[in-house]
Amino acid sequence: MAYNLLQGKKGIIFGALNDKSIAWKVAQRAHEEGAQFVLTNAPLAMRMGEINKLAEECGAQVIPADATSVEDLQNLFTQAQEILGGKIDFVLHSIGMSPNVRKGKTYGDLNYEWFLKTLDISALSFHKVMQVAEKQDAMNEWGSILALSYIAAQRSFPDYSDMAQAKAMLESIARSYGQRFGKLKKVRVNTISQSPTKTTAGTGVGGFDAFFDYADKMSPLGNASAEDCANYCITLFSDLTRLVTMQNLLHDGGFSSVGISEDIVTQMSK
Numbered sequence: 001m002a003y004n005l006l007q008g009k010k011g012i013i014f015g016a017l018n019d020k021s022i023a024w025k026v027a028q029r030a031h032e033e034g035a036q037f038v039l040t041n042a043p044l045a046m047r048m049g050e051i052n053k054l055a056e057e058c059g060a061q062v063i064p065a066d067a068t069s070v071e072d073l074q075n076l077f078t079q080a081q082e083i084l085g086g087k088i089d090f091v092l093h094s095i096g097m098s099p100n101v102r103k104g105k106t107y108g109d110l111n112y113e114w115f116l117k118t119l120d121i122s123a124l125s126f127h128k129v130m131q132v133a134e135k136q137d138a139m140n141e142w143g144s145i146l147a148l149s150y151i152a153a154q155r156s157f158p159d160y161s162d163m164a165q166a167k168a169m170l171e172s173i174a175r176s177y178g179q180r181f182g183k184l185k186k187v188r189v190n191t192i193s194q195s196p197t198k199t200t201a202g203t204g205v206g207g208f209d210a211f212f213d214y215a216d217k218m219s220p221l222g223n224a225s226a227e228d229c230a231n232y233c234i235t236l237f238s239d240l241t242r243l244v245t246m247q248n249l250l251h252d253g254g255f256s257s258v259g260i261s262e263d264i265v266t267q268m269s270k
């Protein structure tokens with residue numbers, strides 16, 4: 001159901017790789033809610049061309065940008081404002097990648113070049129996006145900037161490896177830049193800490209199916225789906241959440257507040 005929550009708003013959505021991506025669902029919901037936006041992803045990720053289907057469905061243009069490249073981001077923000085005919089109201093950073101995870105390195109045998117790449121792609125890019133937006137004065141007042149995080153920023157999950165440090169840094173950047181952007185332009189900056197979700201990035205983490213099921217059994221409401229996450233993102237882009245900023249917002253069906261659940265006890269007693 002649509003509520004016109006984003007009528008007249010202009011945005012940039014990073015990270016729609018395929019129809020499993022959280023960013024894909026956010027784009028579909030943002031379109032339903034009346035937003036206009038551009039879609040962007042790393043040039044390499046566009047080889048499959050899937051993003052063009054989404055662009056057509058949403059009447060959006062696609063601008064390639066590697067989120068680690070300040071030059072690409074400058075071009076993206078300039079072009080997005082030209083295409084959309086004004087400043088930006090919302091930005092979704094839905095980007096994560098660890099070469100160490102992808103190549104199956106254990107936490108005791110990390111490649112440090114790759115570790116830096118993990119941090120650059122998955123965390124520092126969030127700062128780069130905001131610094132470019134600030135320097136171009138690209139954000140409208142009361143705009144909203146959002147990135148996606150995971151509870152491994154606070155608790156250890158062995159297979160999440162160096163992505164845990166990337167998420168801790170991402171959440172820290174949201175706080176620091178949130179303070180700055182709030183003062184400068186009344187722009188809010190938050191992260192959503194999302195349940196395990198069956199996407200390309202999610203299922204790339206070792207043991208994903210086990211911790212997906214574990215989290216589902218621990219959470220009184222069950223795991224939050226990508227569609228649920230998209231709904232939450234829409235509320236944070238809307239004018240209904242204008243004073244929410246510098247927060248890491250848990251969107252996890254209750255997982256983070258549970259010690260143990262009956263479902264897990266039953267399973268362990270078998």
Ligand code: NAI
Pocket residue numbers: 014015016017018020021022023041042045065066067068093094095096097121148149150193194195196197198199200201202203
């Ligand atoms: P996904 O694989 O569909 O999306 C990840 C995106 O990052 C892809 O579109 C990829 O092309 C993009 N990307 C990678 N390197 C890039 C670069 N250099 N420049 C620009 N884009 C780049 O997976 P998903 O799950 O939708 O991931 C979105 C976000 O949600 C990520 O931050 C992820 O860590 C986060 N998240 C995912 C969870 C899950 O279980 N799937 C749980 C909690 C958070």
